[in-house]
Amino acid sequence: VSTNSATLVPSPAPLLGRVARFGLPGVAPEVTERPLRDVAFDALVDEAVEQHLTGHLLAALGEGAFAADADQAARAEVAHIAALAGDLLLERLLVRTSRRFAGAGIEHRVLKGPAFAHTVYADPALRSFGDIDVLVRAEDYDDAIASLVACGGEVRYEEPRPRFTKRFGKGVCVVVDDLEIDVHRTFVAGPFGMTVDLEELFTGSVQLPLPGADLRALIPERQFLHACYHVALGSLTPRWVPMRDVAEMLLHRDGVDLEDVVSVAARWRAGIVVQRAVLCTWDAFDLPGTHPFQEWARRYRPTAFERRALAAYIAPNRSYATQAIAGLHAVRGVRAKCAYAGALLIPSREYARERGGYVGRLRRGVATARSMRARQ
Amino acid sequence: VRPHDADTDRTRWSQAPVVARRVHDGVLLLPIDGESDEPTLCFGTGAAIWDALAVPGSVDDVARRLSRTFAAPADEIAADVRRTVALLEAACTLHEHEGSPAAPSSPTDPAAEPA
Numbered sequence: 001v002s003t004n005s006a007t008l009v010p011s012p013a014p015l016l017g018r019v020a021r022f023g024l025p026g027v028a029p030e031v032t033e034r035p036l037r038d039v040a041f042d043a044l045v046d047e048a049v050e051q052h053l054t055g056h057l058l059a060a061l062g063e064g065a066f067a068a069d070a071d072q073a074a075r076a077e078v079a080h081i082a083a084l085a086g087d088l089l090l091e092r093l094l095v096r097t098s099r100r101f102a103g104a105g106i107e108h109r110v111l112k113g114p115a116f117a118h119t120v121y122a123d124p125a126l127r128s129f130g131d132i133d134v135l136v137r138a139e140d141y142d143d144a145i146a147s148l149v150a151c152g153g154e155v156r157y158e159e160p161r162p163r164f165t166k167r168f169g170k171g172v173c174v175v176v177d178d179l180e181i182d183v184h185r186t187f188v189a190g191p192f193g194m195t196v197d198l199e200e201l202f203t204g205s206v207q208l209p210l211p212g213a214d215l216r217a218l219i220p221e222r223q224f225l226h227a228c229y230h231v232a233l234g235s236l237t238p239r240w241v242p243m244r245d246v247a248e249m250l251l252h253r254d255g256v257d258l259e260d261v262v263s264v265a266a267r268w269r270a271g272i273v274v275q276r277a278v279l280c281t282w283d284a285f286d287l288p289g290t291h292p293f294q295e296w297a298r299r300y301r302p303t304a305f306e307r308r309a310l311a312a313y314i315a316p317n318r319s320y321a322t323q324a325i326a327g328l329h330a331v332r333g334v335r336a337k338c339a340y341a342g343a344l345l346i347p348s349r350e351y352a353r354e355r356g357g358y359v360g361r362l363r364r365g366v367a368t369a370r371s372m373r374a375r376q
Numbered sequence: 377v378r379p380h381d382a383d384t385d386r387t388r389w390s391q392a393p394v395v396a397r398r399v400h401d402g403v404l405l406l407p408i409d410g411e412s413d414e415p416t417l418c419f420g421t422g423a424a425i426w427d428a429l430a431v432p433g434s435v436d437d438v439a440r441r442l443s444r445t446f447a448a449p450a451d452e453i454a455a456d457v458r459r460t461v462a463l464l465e466a467a468c469t470l471h472e473h474e475g476s477p478a479a480p481s482s483p484t485d486p487a488a489e490p491a
Contacts, residue, residue, distance in 0.1 A: 062400065081404065084397040085415045088406040091395040095408050125397045211393035212408040 020240035115217035131180035228277035390432035410468035
């Protein structure tokens with residue numbers, strides 16, 4: 001067990017991985033055989049809360065796979081109920097947001113947390129989340145933001161240039177009643193966000209079993225692709241919950257069609273995203289046996305574009321800037337490339353002021369471009 | 377919380393639109409149209425009463441349904457049901473069911489029959 005030298009409390013990371021994979025088919029059920037010391041147990045619970053894993057922790061405790069005394073189990077349950085209370089507040093905001101969008105004629109799709117909780121997991125209490133994500137079409141993007149601002153929402157970030165996000169960006173975070181709504185135009189920032197066929201995401205839908213609004217999620221194959229984007233590109237080191245989403249879809253749920261996923265990923269120039277997500281999930285959870293997706297991932301040979309684009313997301317100096325510059329390769333058309341580069345290099349005065357002014361921004365941009373060229 | 381009276385007992389209740397999660401031996405509820413940011417947690421019989429109100433009914437109706445589950449006389453259970461209904465109503469998780477009020481005693485109520 002690795003230790004955190006500042007406090008000498010055992011790091012919860014290895015145990016948390018075993019909690020995260022608890023309940024997957026073919027995985028040994030035991031998490032711990034003997035109760036942890038209180039300080040270690042509480043550190044684990046804190047980390048489970050942070051990483052939205054309290055549902056799996058409670059499931060392991062409930063089935064006796066995680067040894068704990070009665071007080072520890074009670075503390076874990078309190079933490080889980082608090083996490084679920086947060087989920088419910090977010091879900092209520094989702095329903096209310098969906099009503100507003102529907103009232104304004106804005107078609108939308110629910111992404112990630114609540115969508116996965118209600119369509120992928122056997123019990124939504126197993127899949128907690130920290131915000132809500134809603135996808136809208138580019139032409140509805142401004143109206144969607146305006147609708148949220150009209151009910152007191154505050155847009156978290158400035159755009160480099162007016163209409164930049166609507167044309168090139170991932171989307172924006174809006175804070176409503178201290179809760180975050182990510183309004184998406186596409187899945188991710190940077191090159192892989194620009195190669196997604198956005199209209200295809202609105203073809204078909206799955207209804208969520210929530211009252212008060214007609215909430216729709218993506219069809220299973222597009223949900224799976226989004227989960228892969230989250231694992232492969234969402235953070236430098238893939239997080240447990242997105243990997244569990246991928247594992248749930250592959251191992252527990254029928255209906256993710258390999259041929260469809262591979263064909264769409266090829267069109268979206270994102271085969272490497274699926275490959276990385278599947279292989280990371282298999283390795284991190286140490287899943288037994290073979291699976292058609294895993295076999296495909298082991299054989300897949302990424303294109304040059306895919307390798308170069310992925311580097312912008314998983315390089316140690318990963319940043320929005322590196323992804324934005326790498327995105328230039330994915331922008332189609334000379335005029336669009338000029339508009340994209342111009343917005344990044346000569347952003348609006350407000351955007352530049354928030355980030356240290358024009359000169360500092362230009363210097364950082366040049367340095368980032370040089371370092372990326374050097375790696376290639 | 378509404379004080380107990382004969383009218384309360386004749387009122388038929390149904391679940392308001394809520395977002396919910398199951399927890400060990402209980403259910404966590406937050407009304408879609410309520411103002412409170414604090415979900416209501418119902419444990420044990422409270423959760424059973426909430427579940428029973430998936431089919432609209434009066435306090436007596438719910439007590440009769442649960443008397444089978446808990447193998448206890450309906451009039452003993454009615455006090456618990458009345459108290460829980462008052463709390464759930466105060467938390468905006470129940471509303472009065474539109475339609476005719478329940479008769480004081482309705483042994484033929486189809487909702488009282490198990491599915």
